[in-house]
Amino acid sequence: MPTNKQVLLAARPKGEVKESDFRIVDVELPTLADGEVRVQNHFLSLDPYMRGRMDDAKSYAASVKLGELMTGGAVGEVVESKNPKFAKGDRVLSMAGWQQYAQNDGRGMQKIDTRVLPISVYLGCVGMPGVTAWYGLKQIGMPKSGETVVVSAASGAVGSVVGQLAKSLGCRAVGVAGGKEKCDYVVKELGFDACVDYKAGNLDADLMAAAPSGIDIYFDNVGGAVLDAVLRQLNAFARIPLCGLISGYSATEAYPLRNYRALLVNRVNLQGFIVSEHMEFWPQALQELGSAVAGGRIKYRESVAQGLENAPKAFMGMLKGENFGKQLVKLV
C-alpha cells in the first residue's frame, strides 16, 4: 500500500503566510473499493485564490477547515481503477488537493488528452487560469479592436493569457508586472505592446506612457496601488473584470483606495467574478485556448517547485510574486 503525503492547513495565517501554517503528513491509502479509482498526481497547481480559503472570513468559497487537506487542482495518472469509466494510464484533472494521490469514486475527475499538449497546461493556460482570462476578458471586458487592455500580474498564469488574447483581438495589450525581467518577458516573449514595472517607482507616468490613449479595459488581479493608478487613467465606459486582489491577500490592513470617483466619472462597469460560476463557457474557452496553445499562438511559462514538501514555500513565494508564470509543484 503506498503512503500518501498530504499538506494540511495547520493554522489560519495572520498577515503573511508562514510555513508553520501548514502541516505535512503521511497517511496510508485505503484499499481501493469497487467503483473507485486511484490517481497519482503529477502536478499540483498553486493559485492565489487558495489564500482566501485559508481564512475563515466570508469569501466566495468555503474555507478549508483547520487540520484539513489544502484545496487545489492537480493533474495525474490513473494507477489503479475499479471504476469502468477509468483505465490505468488515463490522465485526469481533478480538485485533488495538496496530496500525492487522489482516490475516490471518480466524481470530479476529468480525463485529459496529453497527446498534443503537455499535462501541466491543464492547470494553466488550458485550465482554470486560462478560462479565467478568457471569461473575464471576453465576457466582461468585451474588447473591441483598437482598445487598450491593461492587465496586472501580467507574467502570471492568468495575466499572460489575458494579454495574448487581447492582442489576438486587435487590442493594445499593456501588462503590469514586478521587475525588469518579467516585463521584458511580457513584451518580448508574449508579444504585449508594453509592460509597466510597478516596482520601478514611477507607476503613474509609466502607465501613461504605456497606455497613451487611456485604458478601456483593466483586468485586475492585484488591487491596491496598481488599481488606484489605473483608475486615474480610465477612459469613458471602461470595464474592469475584477479577478483577484493578490496585493491585499496577506495585508493586515486594507489598502485605502482613493480614485474610485473615476468609476462614476467614466461610467465604468466593474464586475467581480469567479470562473467556476460560469461553467457554461468552459467548453468553448478550453477549445479555443487548447488550439491556441497547440498552435503556438499562446505562449506560457511555468515555475515548478519539486516535491510536495516544497508546496508551502512555493505558495508563499507566489503570493509575493516570486514565481514567474504559472506556479506548479511537480510531485513525481
Added chain:
Amino acid sequence: MPTNKQVLLAARPKGEVKESDFRIVDVELPTLADGEVRVQNHFLSLDPYMRGRMDDAKSYAASVKLGELMTGGAVGEVVESKNPKFAKGDRVLSMAGWQQYAQNDGRGMQKIDTRVLPISVYLGCVGMPGVTAWYGLKQIGMPKSGETVVVSAASGAVGSVVGQLAKSLGCRAVGVAGGKEKCDYVVKELGFDACVDYKAGNLDADLMAAAPSGIDIYFDNVGGAVLDAVLRQLNAFARIPLCGLISGYSATEAYPLRNYRALLVNRVNLQGFIVSEHMEFWPQALQELGSAVAGGRIKYRESVAQGLENAPKAFMGMLKGENFGKQLVKLV
C-alpha cells in the same frame, strides 16, 4: 425690455463652494428674433451634478467656463413667441441655466403638461432625478422581489424615488439619510422599511439591523464612509448603481475606501452611470413616474429657495445635506 438676472461662475471652488464662487448679473434681453421663443422660468433645479461642472477636472460633462452662466434645468412659461411651435402660455422644461429668462430658437425646450401635475415635479420625480432613480434601480439594479435595496441620500430627489420604486417591486427598502427628521420622513411618509441615520455614529450596526438579510442592491448617491459601510454587508451577486459621490464633491482629499475587496468576494456588479446617456429609457420612465406621482404612489418633498439671488446659498446648503427633498429655486 425685461432685464434678465443670471448667476455666473466667478471662480472655481477650492474645497467647499463659497458665495464668492458665483457672480450675479443683470443683463438686458435682446429683442426676440424671428423663430425665437422667450421663457420666463418659474423654478430652477439645483442638483449635485452641478458641483462637478464648477471644476475643470475631467468629468462626464464639459465644465462651465469662468464667467459663464451656471448650467441647470428649469421649468417656466412661454411669455413671447415668434416660433410657430410654441405659443404664449405654453409650459416648458429646458436646460435654461441659472437665469430668470431663457431665450433661443426653441431648441431643447420641451412642452410639459401641468394640468394634472404641478410644474415643479418635472424637475424632480417626473424629471431628471426621477428617471435617474428609475434607470439606476431597474436597468442596473435589476431588483427581484424579496431583495434588499439600500439607497443613500434617501430623502433626496433621487433617493426618495429609488426607495418607493423598490417597495413597489416587492423589495425591502432601506434608506440612509442624515438626521432623525429625514429618517422619520423616509419611513413614515415615503414608506421605506427602515432608514439609517448616518450621523448617529453607529453606521455598521444600524445598517445591519436595517438590512438583516444583507444588501442586494446599493444605489449610491454619496460614496465615502457610507459606501465603505455598505460594502461590508453586501450579499453575493450584489449590484451597485453608482449615481453620485456627493460626500466627496467638496473634499480636497478623497475618502480612502477600504472594503472594495467585497466587490470581488461577492462578485458584485458596479456600474457608474449618467442618465442623460440613456435617453431611450426616458419616455417609459417618465410615463411610469408621472402616473405614479399623479396616483399618489410616489410621494415627494421639495425645499424651495426664494429668488435667483438665493440660488448659490441654496446650492451650498444642498451639498451639505441641508435641503429636505428636491432642492428648487422659485423665480417668480
